[in-house]
Amino acid sequence: MADTGFIPKEKWGAFIEGLSTKAQVYVPCLEGDTVLFRPFGKEKTLCFERPANSPPKSVIFPQSDTLFSFTFIKDPDNPQKTEVELKEHLDFPKTIVIGSRPCDAKGFTVYDRPYTETDTPDPYYKGRREKTTIVTMTCNSPSAGCFCTAVGGSPADKEGSDALITEVEKGYFIEALTEKGKEILQGPGVEDGKAYQGDATKKQEAVHSMVKNPFGPKGLGKVSPELFDNDEFWDNAVSKCVSCGACTYLCPTCYCFNITDEQTSDKGERIRTWDGCMYVHFTLEASGHNPRPTKFQRFKNRVGHKFSFYPEKYNGVIACCGCGRCIRYCPMSVDISEIVSNLQGA
Amino acid sequence: MANTINPYLPEIVTIKNVIEETPNIKSFQVVFNDPERMKTFTYEPGQVGQLSVFGVGESTFVINSPPTRMDYLQFSVMKAGEVTAALHDLYPGDQMGVRAPLGNAFPYEQMKGKKILFIGGGIGLAPLRTLILFMLDNRADYKDITIIYGSRTPPDLCYKEDLNEWEARKDVELILTVDAEYPGWKKKVGFVPTVLNEVAPSPEDTIAITCGPPIMIKFVLQNLAQLKFKDENIITTLEARMKCGIGICGRCNLGSKYICKDGPVFSLAQLKELPGAI
Numbered sequence: 328m329a330d331t332g333f334i335p336k337e338k339w340g341a342f343i344e345g346l347s348t349k350a351q352v353y354v355p356c357l358e359g360d361t362v363l364f365r366p367f368g369k370e371k372t373l374c375f376e377r378p379a380n381s382p383p384k385s386v387i388f389p390q391s392d393t394l395f396s397f398t399f400i401k402d403p404d405n406p407q408k409t410e411v412e413l414k415e416h417l418d419f420p421k422t423i424v425i426g427s428r429p430c431d432a433k434g435f436t437v438y439d440r441p442y443t444e445t446d447t448p449d450p451y452y453k454g455r456r457e458k459t460t461i462v463t464m465t466c467n468s469p470s471a472g473c474f475c476t477a478v479g480g481s482p483a484d485k486e487g488s489d490a491l492i493t494e495v496e497k498g499y500f501i502e503a504l505t506e507k508g509k510e511i512l513q514g515p516g517v518e519d520g521k522a523y524q525g526d527a528t529k530k531q532e533a534v535h536s537m538v539k540n541p542f543g544p545k546g547l548g549k550v551s552p553e554l555f556d557n558d559e560f561w562d563n564a565v566s567k568c569v570s571c572g573a574c575t576y577l578c579p580t581c582y583c584f585n586i587t588d589e590q591t592s593d594k595g596e597r598i599r600t601w602d603g604c605m606y607v608h609f610t611l612e613a614s615g616h617n618p619r620p621t622k623f624q625r626f627k628n629r630v631g632h633k634f635s636f637y638p639e640k641y642n643g644v645i646a647c648c649g650c651g652r653c654i655r656y657c658p659m660s661v662d663i664s665e666i667v668s669n670l671q672g673a
Numbered sequence: 674m675a676n677t678i679n680p681y682l683p684e685i686v687t688i689k690n691v692i693e694e695t696p697n698i699k700s701f702q703v704v705f706n707d708p709e710r711m712k713t714f715t716y717e718p719g720q721v722g723q724l725s726v727f728g729v730g731e732s733t734f735v736i737n738s739p740p741t742r743m744d745y746l747q748f749s750v751m752k753a754g755e756v757t758a759a760l761h762d763l764y765p766g767d768q769m770g771v772r773a774p775l776g777n778a779f780p781y782e783q784m785k786g787k788k789i790l791f792i793g794g795g796i797g798l799a800p801l802r803t804l805i806l807f808m809l810d811n812r813a814d815y816k817d818i819t820i821i822y823g824s825r826t827p828p829d830l831c832y833k834e835d836l837n838e839w840e841a842r843k844d845v846e847l848i849l850t851v852d853a854e855y856p857g858w859k860k861k862v863g864f865v866p867t868v869l870n871e872v873a874p875s876p877e878d879t880i881a882i883t884c885g886p887p888i889m890i891k892f893v894l895q896n897l898a899q900l901k902f903k904d905e906n907i908i909t910t911l912e913a914r915m916k917c918g919i920g921i922c923g924r925c926n927l928g929s930k931y932i933c934k935d936g937p938v939f940s941l942a943q944l945k946e947l948p949g950a951i
Contacts, residue, residue, distance in 0.1 A: 584922050585916060597681070613753035628926070636929035
């Protein structure tokens with residue numbers, strides 16, 4: 328079986344629609360001015376021209392997810408006695424994400440290490456990840472704030488994807504990267520891709536060279552321990568931050584969460600929701616003690632996690648994919664690439 | 674690990690006994706509803722568990738009964754927030770959820786053949802209690818055991834039955850203190866770090882283990898350094914707000930280490946390597 332394929336432009340819509348009969352398909356949809364990953368529907372306006380405002384992380388890591396439900400059962404013979412019954416929610420549908428960007432796919436690989444490659448894998452993340460095919464699209468051009476090449480990525484990077492689609496003049500060239508990716512080549516209207524490989528490679532190389540590198544010609548250097556532990560540096564760096572946490576929600580690699588219970592009458596659910604280390608309540612303890620009470624300590628933790636703590640734990644891998652969303656959408660124009668740049672030793 | 678397939682799913686336990694330790698601390702003695710599980714459950718002194726009140730939430734507490742006494746698992750809860758308040762409303766016969774054991778344990782193997790110095794404050798005696806009882810159940814393995822323990826007032830001292838027993842034993846030295854004079858109190862008066870300096874234990878062949886409020890730990894560590902204890906011979910156990918208990922959710926990290934998974938037990942030597950730990 329060939330590992331490449333080609334879909335002519337006019338058959339692109341039918342291809343996606345065809346896949347949606349076999350799996351739940353998520354595609355970037357235009358809603359007002361915003362592009363968001365939504366379940367495919369004929370009425371949706373698809374938008375593959377630019378990266379979605381929000382990455383597709385919610386497909387595998389839903390913003391709100393029921394871990395299990397609980398039911399209280401009263402003993403009819405002894406009304407004071409109540410039993411609790413728990414029911415897990417571990418059934419996940421077959422899912423395909425079409426149109427993620429290489430940075431978004433790298434985001435999933437940052438999740439994979441703490442969520443799946445441990446002695447206590449997270450069954451919700453792992454279950455969805457295994458059932459999901461990530462079909463990534465090579466970027467047409469970098470957006471403002473993009474810096475993927477500076478953190479080991481590329482606008483045509485294959486890491487974390489099951490298939491990579493590159494738009495060429497007459498359609499879409501598909502390269503299957505995994506067994507799940509090969510299944511995509513069985514979709515309706517897929518033709519032989521060999522003739523388009525050259526065009527795709529050219530385009531991938533061209534867009535690669537267009538991404539800016541905020542860390543200068545030498546690239547990302549070592550974080551200076553003196554600066555990293557200098558409170559004044561952080562206080563100055565984040566003085567304009569308003570702790571809104573938008574950066575954490577839009578980040579393909581931010582994976583902090585909260586767990587809460589919701590109950591009505593005799594039943595309820597334990598729910599996991601996205602959370603963010605930029606919020607003051609995140610680490611606030613019931614006693615009133617807060618190990619990260621100031622904004623700069625929280626910001627230092629966020630940058631530290633991506634550029635220092637995570638790499639320390641996982642063989643130097645940087646937990647930032649350079650998608651630039653936190654820079655593009657920060658209401659106060661806080662620029663993580665600038666801060667990290669300033670953190671490097673001389 | 675409690676549940677190898679789903680680490681988020683608690684096991685159901687039933688409360689057998691509730692002890693009112695102090696006006697705001699209760700101890701819960703629980704057993705698994707599945708009697709087989711009670712037999713297969715293993716843990717080491719210092720490991721923690723997440724207690725669930727379904728409909729309210731989860732919080733982390735140390736298992737403060739030792740693995741040498743497996744009639745029940747004991748957790749002590751100070752009433753402070755929503756979950757602890759809900760736990761305080763539970764009575765014998767009520768059910769709750771447990772995810773345990775989580776985290777690491779005291780390095781009790783490396784402590785064999787050494788003199789042991791425990792320094793505790795308030796509810797901070799809970800993790801120390803596990804190790805103290807474990808050592809008393811394996812008394813021959815350890816040399817002198819000294820316990821310095823204090824609280825604000827005499828009614829705030831936890832585990833009063835244990836304290837009476839340890840006081841009566843000849844192979845344990847127990848030094849009790851309270852922060853201020855109190856009617857009828859004839860033992861030491863003063864903060865735990867000050868009493869530590871008065872007692873001035875020798876660092877020779879000794880491991881110090883401390884737990885208490887952050888401010889107490891801070892000064893105890895300073896005073897142990899003055900007494901010439903080496904960083905690697907000072908052990909403490911930390912707590913932080915936790916949700917997942919398996920090193921993912923991002924709350925309890927100190928740099929690249931997670932208190933819930935890489936801790937809660939750390940030596941001072943280890944903590945000095947971590948940003949913001951002390």
